[in-house]
Amino acid sequence: MxxxxxxxxxxxxxxxxxxxxxxxxxxxxxxxxxxxxxxxxxxxxxxxxxxxxxxxxxxxxxxxxxxxxxxxxxSPPREVHRTFKMNEEVEAFHDDGWWEGVITKVHDTDRFSVYFKVSKEELVFPACNLRLRREWVDGSWVPPFEEIDKSNMWRSKGSNMLKPKGPSKKYSSKSKIKFVKGMQVEISSDEEGYVGAWFVATFVKKVENKYIVEHKHFTTDDGTELLKEEVDVQHIRPLPPEILMVDHFKLLEEVDAWYNDAWWVGTISKVLDNSKYIVYFKNSKEEMKFEHSSLRLHQECVDGQWIRAPWVMFPSYSQF
Known part of the structure; x- marks a missing residue:
């Protein structure tokens, strides 16, 4: 051979x-x-x-x-930093696949217009649905990956579920996660009305035992600049590894729903037609309808490793 x-x-x-x-x-x-x-x-x-x-x-x-x-x-590894510029060649996840396109407009830090040569269409995408275009040549990626989120490099056999390959040196514990300036992160809050939500932010710096981050979707009161916030280690984490949902979410599956510029933890309480779902939020005891594209599988960062449970049973489910 x-x-x-x-x-x-x-x-x-x-x-x-x-x-x-x-x-x-x-x-x-x-x-x-x-x-x-x-x-x-x-x-x-x-x-x-x-x-x-x-x-x-x-x-x-x-x-x-x-x-x-x-x-x-x-499958290309997932990059930690995802920034895109005008005229940059990218691949956008659209119609069940990754389509080659070009950035034609930067709307803000998280929305970009992409022009597709094949269909001659221009569509707007969030950063999470884009990746830089690369070619697999003679066993290597061109251009090469500069920084890779290793938590997404190992997968269980025959499945899209993530499976850590032993303890990661970089993420040996949550308190030892190395946050680098410019790294995309998610932060949470214990304030009333915000429990159960994760907000996308950019890591700025660490000051003693606190982390300074800059929100991606919230500005100061006068609207002149992005809001900066100080959080502790219990309320900051890297972006969760991407898990591609191949067909549909299932009843009682725990998910994050994109609503009001944040990811809110909930549970699928009803599966509707046309890839729509009713999601129950335990903290607010509310139900809302979402499309498939506004949901992701819920994951928790435990001891520096990403873990998810496919279904979560709630005693109060019979009350939905």
Whole structure:
């Protein structure tokens, strides 16, 4: 077995999450997340199960297909810093895949207009749905990743669920997490009305045992600059690793809902049609309706590692 064949077998072994593209018109160059069912053989084809594509419209069975290794690459690691500039080439998560585009307008620190060459459309995306465009060339990413969030590099076999590969030296405990200036973080508050919410912010500096952060969506009273706040170690954490929701959320699944410029912890209390859900918020004892795109799986940073429970049972659920 040649060196290249050995590398392909190692990269695309069974259970590995990868990205694959098609040569069909209209979706050429779009990358879709998939899991390897069977590694490459002599014909250089890999049998994949796609995470966001279905066999037929309106069906529930995921698409399974044999694809050449030339159209497959590893899933890119997640970057800690996500900043985008005018005319920068990016990939935007849209219509179940990562589409190549160009930043045409910076609306604020978290919203960007992207122009797609394939469809000749221009759409607005939050930063969390964008990533810098890179190519997988001879076993390396071009341009290379400068800083990678290692908490998202290991995944459980055959699944999108994160699985830490032993204790991380960088995140050995929450108090020892290394926050770097300019790093995107999330902060919480114990104030009445804000319990259960995580706000996106940028780390500025550490002063003794306090952390100075700058909010991404809130300004000072006069509106002239972004609001700065001082928090302790119990109320700051890195951005949670991304977990791609492949189809839909399930009843009683714990989620974060994007509302009023923050992520609020809640539970799916009812699954509606057209990818809509009713979410119950325990702290406020309220229910609200959300679209799939406004939800993410809830995760907790425990001892420096990200943990999530797929379902959470509440004694009061029968009262919904």
């Amino acid at each position: 040649g060196c290249r064949a050995k590398m392909e077998t190692r990269l695309f072994k069974k259970g590995t999450q990868v990205e694959a593209c098609f040569d069909e018109p209209g979706i050429r160059g779009v990358w879709f997340t998939a899991t390897v069912i069977r590694p490459p053989r002599r014909d250089k084809k890999v049998y994949l199960e796609f995470q966001t594509l279905l066999n037929e419209e309106g069906g529930s069975e995921r698409l399974k297909e044999r694809t050449t290794v030339l159209n497959i690459r590893p």
